[in-house]
Amino acid sequence: MSSIAQKKGFGATVWDYMTTVDHKKIAILYFISGGLFFVIGGIEAMMIRIQLMKAGNDFLSAGLYNEIITMHGTTMIFLASMPLLLAFMNAVMPLQIGARDVAFPFLNSLGFWLFFFGGIFLNLSWFLGGAPDAGWTNYASLAMASEGHGIDFYTLGLTISGFGTLIAGINFLVTIINMRAPGMTYMRMPLFTWTTFVASALILLAFPPLTIGLFFMVFDRLFGANFFDVAMGGNTIIWEHLFWIFGHPEVYILILPAFGIFSEIFAIFSRKRLFGYTALVFATILIGFYGFMVWAHHMFTVGLGPTANAVFALATMIIAVPTGVKIFNWLLTIWGGSISFTTPMLYAIAFIPSFVAGGVTGVMQAMAPLDYQLHDSYFIVAHFHYVIVGGVVLAILAGTHLYWPKMFGTMLNEKLGKVTFWFFLIGFHLTFFIQHFLGLMGMPRRVYTFGTDQGWDAYNLISSVGALFMAIGVIVLVINVILTTIKNERVGNDPWGDGRTLEWAIPSPPPFYNFAQTPLVRGLDSYWIEKMEGNKEGMVYAEPLGDIHMPNGSFIPVVISFGMFVASFGALYHMDGDKAWALPVLIIGLAITFGSMLVRSLKDDLGFHITKEELLRDAKGGNKDGSK
Amino acid sequence: MDLNKKYTPQTWPDHPETATLEGKNKFVGFWLLLAAETVTFASLFATYLALKDKGPSGMEFTASGLFELPLVFAMTMILLTSSLTSVYAMYHMKNHNFKAMQAWLGITVLLGLVFLGLEIYEFNHYVHLGFGYTNSAFSSAFYTLVGTHGAHVLFGLSWFIALMLRNAKRGLNMYNAPKFYLAALYWHFIDVVWVFIFTVVYLMGVIG
Numbered sequence: 001m002s003s004i005a006q007k008k009g010f011g012a013t014v015w016d017y018m019t020t021v022d023h024k025k026i027a028i029l030y031f032i033s034g035g036l037f038f039v040i041g042g043i044e045a046m047m048i049r050i051q052l053m054k055a056g057n058d059f060l061s062a063g064l065y066n067e068i069i070t071m072h073g074t075t076m077i078f079l080a081s082m083p084l085l086l087a088f089m090n091a092v093m094p095l096q097i098g099a100r101d102v103a104f105p106f107l108n109s110l111g112f113w114l115f116f117f118g119g120i121f122l123n124l125s126w127f128l129g130g131a132p133d134a135g136w137t138n139y140a141s142l143a144m145a146s147e148g149h150g151i152d153f154y155t156l157g158l159t160i161s162g163f164g165t166l167i168a169g170i171n172f173l174v175t176i177i178n179m180r181a182p183g184m185t186y187m188r189m190p191l192f193t194w195t196t197f198v199a200s201a202l203i204l205l206a207f208p209p210l211t212i213g214l215f216f217m218v219f220d221r222l223f224g225a226n227f228f229d230v231a232m233g234g235n236t237i238i239w240e241h242l243f244w245i246f247g248h249p250e251v252y253i254l255i256l257p258a259f260g261i262f263s264e265i266f267a268i269f270s271r272k273r274l275f276g277y278t279a280l281v282f283a284t285i286l287i288g289f290y291g292f293m294v295w296a297h298h299m300f301t302v303g304l305g306p307t308a309n310a311v312f313a314l315a316t317m318i319i320a321v322p323t324g325v326k327i328f329n330w331l332l333t334i335w336g337g338s339i340s341f342t343t344p345m346l347y348a349i350a351f352i353p354s355f356v357a358g359g360v361t362g363v364m365q366a367m368a369p370l371d372y373q374l375h376d377s378y379f380i381v382a383h384f385h386y387v388i389v390g391g392v393v394l395a396i397l398a399g400t401h402l403y404w405p406k407m408f409g410t411m412l413n414e415k416l417g418k419v420t421f422w423f424f425l426i427g428f429h430l431t432f433f434i435q436h437f438l439g440l441m442g443m444p445r446r447v448y449t450f451g452t453d454q455g456w457d458a459y460n461l462i463s464s465v466g467a468l469f470m471a472i473g474v475i476v477l478v479i480n481v482i483l484t485t486i487k488n489e490r491v492g493n494d495p496w497g498d499g500r501t502l503e504w505a506i507p508s509p510p511p512f513y514n515f516a517q518t519p520l521v522r523g524l525d526s527y528w529i530e531k532m533e534g535n536k537e538g539m540v541y542a543e544p545l546g547d548i549h550m551p552n553g554s555f556i557p558v559v560i561s562f563g564m565f566v567a568s569f570g571a572l573y574h575m576d577g578d579k580a581w582a583l584p585v586l587i588i589g590l591a592i593t594f595g596s597m598l599v600r601s602l603k604d605d606l607g608f609h610i611t612k613e614e615l616l617r618d619a620k621g622g623n624k625d626g627s628k
Numbered sequence: 629m630d631l632n633k634k635y636t637p638q639t640w641p642d643h644p645e646t647a648t649l650e651g652k653n654k655f656v657g658f659w660l661l662l663a664a665e666t667v668t669f670a671s672l673f674a675t676y677l678a679l680k681d682k683g684p685s686g687m688e689f690t691a692s693g694l695f696e697l698p699l700v701f702a703m704t705m706i707l708l709t710s711s712l713t714s715v716y717a718m719y720h721m722k723n724h725n726f727k728a729m730q731a732w733l734g735i736t737v738l739l740g741l742v743f744l745g746l747e748i749y750e751f752n753h754y755v756h757l758g759f760g761y762t763n764s765a766f767s768s769a770f771y772t773l774v775g776t777h778g779a780h781v782l783f784g785l786s787w788f789i790a791l792m793l794r795n796a797k798r799g800l801n802m803y804n805a806p807k808f809y810l811a812a813l814y815w816h817f818i819d820v821v822w823v824f825i826f827t828v829v830y831l832m833g834v835i836g
Binding site: 104212223224245602606 | 652653661672674679767768
């Protein structure tokens, strides 16, 4: 992204990004594609709100409405929130622990491309006979009855992108376990690194059940298996269990990194060490641990029996404790701090009441008897948007402003950032607060229209106006990004002035090897410690300047992912029975995937070395964009 | 890493699989992958238990009527033995005895192939009896669980063979030692899963 990078031709830049194994460039890939899917999901949300703007609206047909709500949920969870968080994890986590790259740079790239092709595959359903329409939870009793190929796009697309996420999770875990700089003990890791660590562990253990559930559905729909066919002895509740054993940890996979981003922001802009760092770490671990024990609270009305419901109700309420610990730690971090109200800090401060509201309604639903009343009503819709938008999306927007300089080397405009913030925050509460009451008034979730005699008109109109506000906020953000990129005012190492962790001690964006010399970490908030002691360089070093080993770029990840993409089309059209080309396409796709994996395995890839001379030349202001 | 560096049993490290940072990363990463695989198989086992003997009314085949232990017992013994031979291979890998390692890996692969052949025979036998994949929820769950294990066996065998052929001429070095080690680890995992399949599917199935 430096002046040298911009002199490269467009084709060369595209090729560079398609073959890169640099975590910072992969972060940008995640960021751009996640942002794109966020806009698509947002447009779907706007269409939902236009449809529900007035009673008896015919903007969307009932069938199309089902497709749009399904794709809105699926896109926002799997293709927008997760990749955007993975973007920040990739961009920042290795820098925070003083590493030169992730443990498996090749797999990092593979993870991205699998996610990307899976997302494209899923969205191609719009053009190839209709999108999935059984809701983002894709309950088997609905999904098995769905005609056309929508559900198959869902199962195969999510399988591919799920593999990508699993790979990313393993990669981050190993990176944090093995690649920390000298002195970076576990209890000195920045909170964002800790939340990345725990979220990755959740990815590791939560995605396989989803993959298995998706496989069952693929086998049922494409190959005549009977997992969910009740007449043949199958059981649709198995899908619900597998989905929620994945699905509940999934929401913590989203919210924990969000907590991490906010923890960084509170410390930086209060100019104070995080209050209760140890408690925050253990609360993170506890939330991750409990996250696996509460899945059946999504299934209270299934009829698992009072014992199961009571156990899961109690387990769910317990999660409020570590979450409460975190809230108080953040409040006490702000307390007595020297606060600067930058855009990221505004988001962080707005996050606390918004998320607490979502948490409180969550505890309400944890009470099984009450949940029977709230189940499948707009109260639920209001609740999960309060935690996901009020938690995750606010964190993504805050992180975008906070880490923009570290990722792109420029500062987003603060004035426009605050305009975005106010539009988004007001729009968010306008949209979703009132939905609690719509739910209590009896409006069911997922209905495509309602009657004039039901008394829901005014509240729905208010909700739709709120959605418009959020859309304006996002559009202002896009304008902000465009203006900032055109202006291209470069910033230094620590543009916020109060950075505390290692990523702020190196240039923005960092050179492709991150650290010319591996830093020595002397405590929590290591860069802050050096600043307070007057160390002009911002770091002490653990090694002399010497040759650095770096991994080679590779095009193979794109090929492996493309093979899966092709094979999925074969599998999908194979079920029609009248398409002779489907089976060969399936086989060719798998051959591409496994063949390229074999090539990767057989060809030695030892990487290359950057010499000391090149590093010295860089230090004088030479090549910093990663081209060799 | 210098691929041409020649090692003797004396200069070869005690734990070549974790002697380099790449090796250490692969080692930890692979154990984590096995954790994910464990959850995968746990999901399959849970589903199998939920759907065991479930089918349309008047279903012909149930676990106690279908499964017979002699063949499956032989398969179990063969796979357990192949796990032992892969341990011998790793013993020689750690002693930098390439030829002995290749030989024991060869025996491991042969045993694995016999196992896979017997499994195919078993499936074929069931299908000829009329117990097809689409017969009942029970049959789908059975074939999916045991078949997924079989696919893992096939992948493990392909991995061993690819490694043996690729490195046949150049012997052991610090670059491929972790690869051999991880393939053997994977093989043990497959073996452990089979022990559970033998117990949960076949032993518990015959008991009824």
